[in-house]
Amino acid sequence: MDIRLIGGQHFYYLESCKRQLWLYIHKVNLEENFESVELGRLIHDEYYQREDKEIRVDGMLIDFISRDGYVHETKSSKKPKKEHEIQPLFYAYYLKHILGYEQIKGAKIHYPLIKQVIELQLDEKRIQEVEEKISQILMIAKQKHMPEIHSNIRLCRKCAYFEFCHI
Template identity: 30%
Template sequence: MSNRLYSPGGDLHLVNGTLVWYYLICRREAWLMAHNLEPEQENESIEMGRFLHDTAYPKERKEILFGHMKVDVLRREGDKWVIGEVKKSSRFQQSATMQLLFYIRELRKAGIDAEGELQFPEEKRKVSVQLTPRAEEELENVIREIEKIIESKTPPSAEWCRYCQTCAYSDFCWA
């Protein structure tokens, strides 16, 4: 699977880690992001994410670009690379895990052996993430679902959930 597809407007899109993250929180967010509709940049959650990214784990290398990916943290441990994804809280641990699995899989495709680590600085904890055959199968299913959603001419219907209160896309759904 190449992860490449074309939107109804003909623009090339790549399924990426950010879309995996958004899809598992809200399918409508994934569609909006894939169609280049930016969230409100002054949103408190986005600003907090930027602050954490800039200040958490200062000794580790930050935001490494690799192809169409931006990995938050990268370090070497022996003969393996460890990539980290920094998140404000573990509230979205499932979506963060899948995002990190996506990055690990992409690195593996490029011949780079890597392990993952979710980092929750406010909770002072880290969670190891491994790309197992079962996790890779689940990730492939998520990617197929994302492709179906973003190929659609219109976004999925807005569905209220507890995360809508702080969502940077709320104006697209509830204005």
């Protein structure tokens, strides 16, 4: 797998469930019409109806990039979570360190349901974190077999892959 094929979903799955990541990498997509995914799309579309700035770069779909050098990402969650940070940080990292856009400073995560914005700087610590996550994704992509089922069954019950994994 090439780094140019990595998108935000890969990082989300890496943080939530490595089996889900493996399935996604191997083109098993059960989320197309999953309710929580649809809700996220609706919130994104409503929040950014005035912003026609969505940018597709290689495997990524970036909500928009502001003139102050920040990559913007919208989350439908009612609570900021640590795992939300890596996706927009990867976008910022990719734009700055892979494509050479030096003006990129970091990322801003928008939570429209709670009217909150989190600002993240792309500093050395976060660069190292992104690079470690990229390595983990590439390692999982090379595995011939699916990783074990996630140990948190309550988390699994909310997943589009639940029936697939627990047959």
